[in-house]
Amino acid sequence: xxxxxxxxxxxxxxxxxxxxxxxxxxxxxxxxxxxxxxxxxxxxxxxxxxxxxxxxxxxxxxxxxxxxxxxxxxxxxxxxxxxxxxxxxxxxxxxxxxxxxxxxxxxxxxxxxxxxxxxxxxxxxxxxxxxxxxxxxxxxxxxxxxxxxxxxxxxxxxxxxxxxxxxxxxxxxxxxxxxxxxxxxxxxxxxxxxxxxxxxxxxxxxxxxxxxxxxxxxxxxxxxxxxxxxxxxxxxxxxxxxxxxxxxxxxxxxxxxxxxxxxxxxxxxxxxxxxxxxxxxxxxxxxxxxxxxxxxxxxxxxxxxxxxxxxxxxxxxxxxxxxxxxxxxxxxxxxxxxxxxxxxxxxxxxxxxxxxxxxxxxxxxxx
Amino acid sequence: xxxxxxxxxxxxxxxxxxxxxxxxxxxxxxxxxxxxxxxxxxxxxxxxxxxxxxxxxxxxxxxxxxxxxxxxxxxxxxxxxxxxxxxxxxxxxxxxxxxxxxxxxxxxxxxxxxxxxxxxxxxxxxxxxxxxxxxxxxxxxxxxxxxx
Numbered sequence: 208x209x210x211x212x213x214x215x216x217x218x219x220x221x222x223x224x225x226x227x228x229x230x231x232x233x234x235x236x237x238x239x240x241x242x243x244x245x246x247x248x249x250x251x252x253x254x255x256x257x258x259x260x261x262x263x264x265x266x267x268x269x270x271x272x273x274x275x276x277x278x279x280x281x282x283x284x285x286x287x288x289x290x291x292x293x294x295x296x297x298x299x300x301x302x303x304x305x306x307x308x309x310x311x312x313x314x315x316x317x318x319x320x321x322x323x324x325x326x327x328x329x330x331x332x333x334x335x336x337x338x339x340x341x342x343x344x345x346x347x348x349x350x351x352x353x354x355x356x357x358x359x360x361x362x363x364x365x366x367x368x369x370x371x372x373x374x375x376x377x378x379x380x381x382x383x384x385x386x387x388x389x390x391x392x393x394x395x396x397x398x399x400x401x402x403x404x405x406x407x408x409x410x411x412x413x414x415x416x417x418x419x420x421x422x423x424x425x426x427x428x429x430x431x432x433x434x435x436x437x438x439x440x441x442x443x444x445x446x447x448x449x450x451x452x453x454x455x456x457x458x459x460x461x462x463x464x465x466x467x468x469x470x471x472x473x474x475x476x477x478x479x480x481x482x483x484x485x486x487x488x489x490x491x492x493x494x495x496x497x498x499x500x501x502x503x504x505x506x507x508x509x510x511x512x513x514x515x516x517x518x519x520x521x522x523x524x525x526x527x528x529x530x531x532x533x534x535x536x537x538x539x540x541x542x543x544x545x546x547x548x549x550x551x552x553x554x555x556x557x558x559x560x561x562x563x564x565x566x567x568x569x570x571x572x573x574x
Numbered sequence: 575x576x577x578x579x580x581x582x583x584x585x586x587x588x589x590x591x592x593x594x595x596x597x598x599x600x601x602x603x604x605x606x607x608x609x610x611x612x613x614x615x616x617x618x619x620x621x622x623x624x625x626x627x628x629x630x631x632x633x634x635x636x637x638x639x640x641x642x643x644x645x646x647x648x649x650x651x652x653x654x655x656x657x658x659x660x661x662x663x664x665x666x667x668x669x670x671x672x673x674x675x676x677x678x679x680x681x682x683x684x685x686x687x688x689x690x691x692x693x694x695x696x697x698x699x700x701x702x703x704x705x706x707x708x709x710x711x712x713x714x715x716x717x718x719x720x721x722x
Binding site: 248249252254256257418420421422423424434436441442443506508510517519521523531532534536540541543544545573574 | 629635644657677679704707714
């Protein structure tokens with residue numbers, strides 16, 4: 208007897224624990240196999256770009272915290288960089304170093320969440336993510352020292368940072384930098400040769416190199432596909448040209464490579480932290496900038512290598528105290544473009560892993 | 575360092591190939607006539623020495639007289655960049671050709687511009703609202719959108 212089958216549509220999400228926020232995937236399934244998929248989002252749209260047009264340049268900094276809330280420091284960084292480019296403001300040396308230290312700490316914290324929740328999605332439920340949150344907590348303590356916040360830091364300012372780092376910061380950072388490589392080795396010991404992890408991620412959700420470039424992917428997603436592009440190297444901003452670090456890349460562009468690239472990037476961030484800590488000069492942390500910035504008429508695009516990819520801010524000024532146009536180039540929104548290509552042909556259980564390996568933050572996708 | 579190519583020089587190069595296709599050019603970037611947008615974009619993507627294989631970002635700005643769509647192009651091969659703009663007029667039905675056929679990364683971004691600015695991208699495979707719901711009235715990022 209032949210069983211007659213027909214494809215059916217399943218709504219995956221919007222509220223589902225493995226969608227990392229409110230995100231819906233409209234899947235057409237043939238049995239367990241995905242034949243079509245359409246991402247539906249916008250549930251967390253807050254109109255940040257419109258809100259920013261009503262605020263002063265400094266007043267927009269807290270808004271950027273709320274884009275990718277697991278990496279607020281780098282959001283601040285990209286935004287102030289764009290404003291500084293627009294207004295032609297220079298930043299004191301010490302502030303540059305502090306910014307780099309914060310950005311790299313943030314990268315580690317964000318990758319810890321990314322890798323932890325990815326392993327959660329793979330079925331290693333809660334154990335790895337708890338180990339990783341343990342380390343992330345130490346970074347949050349460091350951020351707490353400098354900004355008084357644990358999630359939305361609002362720490363960087365146009366022309367520097369809001370305040371100097373306190374005395375106890377450097378010893379705590381030294382301790383962290385010393386211990387972190389050991390912790391990364393610990394994750395590796397636990398997971399690197401885990402047969403289940405390999406079976407579920409190797410060769411799954413492949414993003415070929417050409418497609419990755421064509422869809423404008425960035426960050427670990429692009430590098431896992433074998434493209435050696437990192438804004439810190441390709442277009443060095445701030446003082447990144449002074450540090451030695453490698454750009455880890457993958458070869459296959461599968462979920463495993465994306466996971467490996469993130470682990471390796473954490474090691475590289477520790478390297479940068481070590482160098483920045485040793486070179487940290489004394490001096491001012493903020494140049495003399497008026498409280499209300501009036502950039503000249505014009506436009507600027509500032510971009511950085513955020514943990515999730517190329518985060519860019521496109522600002523247009525009409526010489527008033529508020530930006531005329533405030534656009535965010537959200538890396539995770541653009542990385543999602545290839546989601547359908549990566550998922551079609553795989554089973555529902557793989558879809559969760561593929562989605563998790565892109566590591567999105569819905570607050571940034573929807574803005 | 576990513577080399578920002580001069581809009582003026584590239585504009586001369588394009589003018590040779592497509593006469594009257596450039597509206598304006600400056601060292602920061604160039605403005606392409608909307609009729610030629612797709613041809614010029616295709617040329618920029620494939621011409622030897624330019625090879626703009628990576629579309630970093632697209633966004634739009636509402637200047638009330640016209641909408642300006644800004645394309646940030648990058649070449650991963652040569653590590654250089656260029657800002658290309660296109661203008662479209664009218665508040666009722668502004669439109670531009672879609673570049674999704676060249677760079678698929680434009681897909682969601684063009685949909686977002688359509689959603690928030692109301693610019694139609696001709697030839698887009700799936701042009702519908704992306705962050706707002708289907709029945710939403712108006713386009714909030716326009717400067718004349720009712721505030722509250």
